[in-house]
Amino acid sequence: MIETLLAALFGLLIGSFLNVVIHRWPNDLSVVQPRSKCPACNQLIAWYDNIPVLSYLLLRGRCRDCHARISPRYLLVELLTGAFFAHFVWHFGISLEALRGCLLSAILIALIFTDLESRILPDELTLGGLLVGLMLACVLPVAETTAHAMASMAGLDWNSRALSIAEAVLGMLLPSGALWMAGVLYQKLRHVDGLGLGDVKMLAMIGAFLGLRPTLLTLIAGSVLGSVVGLIYLRWTKSDPATYALPLGTFLGIGGLAVLMYGRGVIDWYAGML
Numbered sequence: 001m002i003e004t005l006l007a008a009l010f011g012l013l014i015g016s017f018l019n020v021v022i023h024r025w026p027n028d029l030s031v032v033q034p035r036s037k038c039p040a041c042n043q044l045i046a047w048y049d050n051i052p053v054l055s056y057l058l059l060r061g062r063c064r065d066c067h068a069r070i071s072p073r074y075l076l077v078e079l080l081t082g083a084f085f086a087h088f089v090w091h092f093g094i095s096l097e098a099l100r101g102c103l104l105s106a107i108l109i110a111l112i113f114t115d116l117e118s119r120i121l122p123d124e125l126t127l128g129g130l131l132v133g134l135m136l137a138c139v140l141p142v143a144e145t146t147a148h149a150m151a152s153m154a155g156l157d158w159n160s161r162a163l164s165i166a167e168a169v170l171g172m173l174l175p176s177g178a179l180w181m182a183g184v185l186y187q188k189l190r191h192v193d194g195l196g197l198g199d200v201k202m203l204a205m206i207g208a209f210l211g212l213r214p215t216l217l218t219l220i221a222g223s224v225l226g227s228v229v230g231l232i233y234l235r236w237t238k239s240d241p242a243t244y245a246l247p248l249g250t251f252l253g254i255g256g257l258a259v260l261m262y263g264r265g266v267i268d269w270y271a272g273m274l
């Protein structure tokens with residue numbers, strides 16, 4: 001219980017850091033220097049106005065000096081990160097399994113908002129996260145079975161670490177490869193850029209953490225959700241579809257978080273139907 005509470009508090013702090021990342025990395029700014037300022041009046045933000053959640057509520061979402069509105073995204077990112085960290089530590093205790101969930105959820109939360117606000121998926125998060133996912137696969141087996149089934153069929157007798165790394169590599173290459181080919185095809189047919197490479201790198205990163213089937217599920221969930229929400233948005237705002245850029249990364253991030261929480265159940269249910 002006390003671990004879950006501490007994980008929630010730690011998640012709030014990480015969420016506070018993610019807010020800085022979301023604001024600065026798309027603009028190639030450092031997240032270490034300088035200290036945070038109000039974007040409206042440039043006043044340095046005091047430490048006591050920078051406490052996760054509490055400061056936002058006490059200041060009622062406004063700058064202490066100029067009373068400019070602070071985006072509710074700051075509160076949302078902190079609460080989401082705190083909730084996910086608490087969830088994983090509650091389920092897995094203080095363990096590498098919990099660490100995997102916390103790391104991937106934090107990276108996805110940051111990407112959801114950089115893509116939504118700036119249409120940018122920073123390499124620090126996608127490629128950096130991909131490296132972290134591969135390193136984790138070396139010490140904590142990816143609990144997926146595709147690599148295992150393929151190795152058995154090929155008559156290979158691999159140990160659990162080799163299977164885990166193979167699963168991470170399958171998850172990294174296949175769904176992102178399919179997305180990349182779909183983008184190239186779209187470009188050939190329509191002669192416009194339909195897809196950023198950031199989305200491909202992001203999906204590869206998710207694959208390194210989760211293995212093949214959950215990443216395919218993420219791609220399907222993200223694409224369907226993105227299409228539905230995108231169409232509703234275009235109808236609602238009467239925007240021009242030719243100039244509207246759908247933040248696919250945002251929807252892949254939401255899909256990834258859903259799969260991280262419920263993917264195991266969906267995959268088992270589907271396997272049971274076959």
Ligand SMILES: [Zn+2]
Pocket residue numbers: 038039040041042043063064065066067068
């Ligand atoms: Zn201000």
